[in-house]
Amino acid sequence: MRASRLPGSLACFLALALTAAGCGLSGGSGDGEATAGGCKVDKANVGSGALTGDVKGDITFQTTNLKKDFGGYFNGVIAAFEKEHPGTKVKWIDDPGDATFTQRLVADAQGCTLPDVVNINVNTAIALTKNGYLIDLDKKAPDAGEPFVPALWKSSLYADASGTEVHSVLPWYSGGIVQTFNTELMKKAGLDPAKPPTTVLGLFADAEKVAKASGGKYHALLANPQLRIPADWQQMGIKIFSADGKSFTFADDPRTAQWVEAMTKLYKAGGMPRDSLSSTQDPANVFGQGKLVYGPTNPNFLRFIQQNNPTVYKKTGVGRYMLDDLGHTVGAPQYIGTSATSKNAVTAVAFARFLTNAKNQLEWAKDPNVVIFPSTTASLDDPFFQSVKGDDPFAEARKIVASDRKTATADEIALTPGELNAFSAQIQLAMQGKKSAEDALKDAQSKGNELIKQGS
CATH class of the missing domain: 3.40.190.10 (Periplasmic binding protein-like II)
Structure with a gap:
C-alpha cells in the first residue's frame, strides 16, 4: 500500500478544523457513550461486530456536481432502492464541488452532521478516515469488497487514527488511461x-x-x-x-x-x-x-x-x-463513504452498496453523456465493454480501459x-x-x- 499523504495546505486546514471536534474512533467513553470523531453515535457504528438490523428509515445522500447532468439516473437509483426497501427515504443533496467543498464537508463533520452517504475524493477520504468520521467497512460490512475489482479494492485503504489501514470507502467510477x-x-x-x-x-x-x-x-x-x-x-x-x-x-x-x-x-x-x-x-x-x-x-x-x-x-x-x-496502471477513483455519525447506519451502508453495485454502475457507464469506467468486475465483463466491433477509436478505447481496470490500483500519487x-x-x-x-x-x-x- 502507498503512504497516503494529504497536500500540505489541506492537511493544515483539516488539522485545525478537526482538532476542535476531537479525532479518532472509539467504542465508548467513560460514561458509556460511543463516539466517532468526537461525536456521540450509536454504539453499533463503532468497535467490533458487523452492522445488523432492518434497512428502513431516512438517510441523506450527497454527490458532487452531478445533479444537473445526471439527475434522471440518480433519481432512478434512489427510487429503485426505496422500492426494494419499503419504509426507506433517501434525500439527495448535490454539492457544487467548488473550491470550498472540503471546508463545507469538514464543517459538517465537526457539527456531527456529515451526510449519511457521501461522494468524496481521495484527499477527503484520507482526512475523514484518519479522524474517525467514516464507518470501518472491514468490521461493519466485512463482505463489502466482494463485487469490486480485487486490485482496486485491495489498494483502496486509508489509515485510521491508530495508523491501521482500513476500508472506509467503496470505490466508485474512474476515468481510464x-x-x-x-x-x-x-x-x-x-x-x-x-x-x-x-x-x-x-x-x-x-x-x-x-x-x-x-x-x-x-x-x-x-x-x-x-x-x-x-x-x-x-x-x-x-x-x-x-x-x-x-x-x-x-x-x-x-x-x-x-x-x-x-x-x-x-x-x-x-x-x-x-x-x-x-x-x-x-x-x-x-x-x-x-x-x-x-x-x-x-x-x-x-x-x-x-x-x-x-x-x-x-x-x-x-x-x-x-x-x-x-x-x-494507477488512478484514483471517486469514492462513496458512509458516515460513522449516521443515525441510520444500516440503511446508509445498504444504499452505498446498492449505488455501487455492478448493475447500477454499468447503467451509468452506458450513458452517452459521460466517459467513466466502473469499479466492479461484473460491470467490466459486460458486452458493452468487451464486445467491440469495428475500428472506431473510442470503442477500442472502451475495451482497452475495461481490461486495464481489472489490474489498475488506486495508488495514484498527486503533487x-x-x-x-x-x-x-x-x-x-x-x-x-x-x-x-x-x-x-x-x-x-x-x-x-x-x-x-x-x-x-
Whole structure:
C-alpha cells in the first residue's frame, strides 16, 4: 500500500478544523457513550461486530456536481432502492464541488452532521478516515469488497487514527488511461501504429524517430514536464516518497535521471516544440491540429477530437497504456463513504452498496453523456465493454480501459501545485542544458522536502 499523504495546505486546514471536534474512533467513553470523531453515535457504528438490523428509515445522500447532468439516473437509483426497501427515504443533496467543498464537508463533520452517504475524493477520504468520521467497512460490512475489482479494492485503504489501514470507502467510477496517437504521422516517422511503446523510455526513443523525420513540421510531444510528472515516474516504478510519506526520494533512483536525460535529448532533437517548455498549451488542441503524434491519455479526449476534428479522429489510434516497471496502471477513483455519525447506519451502508453495485454502475457507464469506467468486475465483463466491433477509436478505447481496470490500483500519487512547479522548474533547467539531470533532481527533491515541512 502507498503512504497516503494529504497536500500540505489541506492537511493544515483539516488539522485545525478537526482538532476542535476531537479525532479518532472509539467504542465508548467513560460514561458509556460511543463516539466517532468526537461525536456521540450509536454504539453499533463503532468497535467490533458487523452492522445488523432492518434497512428502513431516512438517510441523506450527497454527490458532487452531478445533479444537473445526471439527475434522471440518480433519481432512478434512489427510487429503485426505496422500492426494494419499503419504509426507506433517501434525500439527495448535490454539492457544487467548488473550491470550498472540503471546508463545507469538514464543517459538517465537526457539527456531527456529515451526510449519511457521501461522494468524496481521495484527499477527503484520507482526512475523514484518519479522524474517525467514516464507518470501518472491514468490521461493519466485512463482505463489502466482494463485487469490486480485487486490485482496486485491495489498494483502496486509508489509515485510521491508530495508523491501521482500513476500508472506509467503496470505490466508485474512474476515468481510464490509454495511449493515443496519430497513425498517419507515426507511419511518416517509420513507426508501426500496431506496436505502440510499452515503456516510458521506449516512448521517448520512438519520439526521437519522429524528431528526425518531421523536420519540425510536427512533433512527438509537448515539452512541459508538468504534463508528465509524477505519472511517468510512478509508471517506471520510481519511489517518489519515503515509506512514511514524509519526504521525497525520487532523486535517489538513477532511473529518474535517465528520464530527465531522455526528455532533454528529445527536446534538443526537436521532438518537442521549443515554445512548449514552460507553456500551458493543451495537448488536445495541438493534437487536433494534426501537429502532434502522441495525444492525451484520457479516453474522454477522444470524444473531444471526434466532435471538433473528425478528420484527425479518423487517423487516431488507441493502444494500451505503458505498464512499464510498475506492471499496472494507477488512478484514483471517486469514492462513496458512509458516515460513522449516521443515525441510520444500516440503511446508509445498504444504499452505498446498492449505488455501487455492478448493475447500477454499468447503467451509468452506458450513458452517452459521460466517459467513466466502473469499479466492479461484473460491470467490466459486460458486452458493452468487451464486445467491440469495428475500428472506431473510442470503442477500442472502451475495451482497452475495461481490461486495464481489472489490474489498475488506486495508488495514484498527486503533487501539490507548489511541488509540481518546483520540480518542473528544475527539470526545465536541465532540458535547457543549464544543469545536469542529477543536479536538477537533487535540487528539486530538496525544494520539495522544504515545501513539505512548510505545509505547501
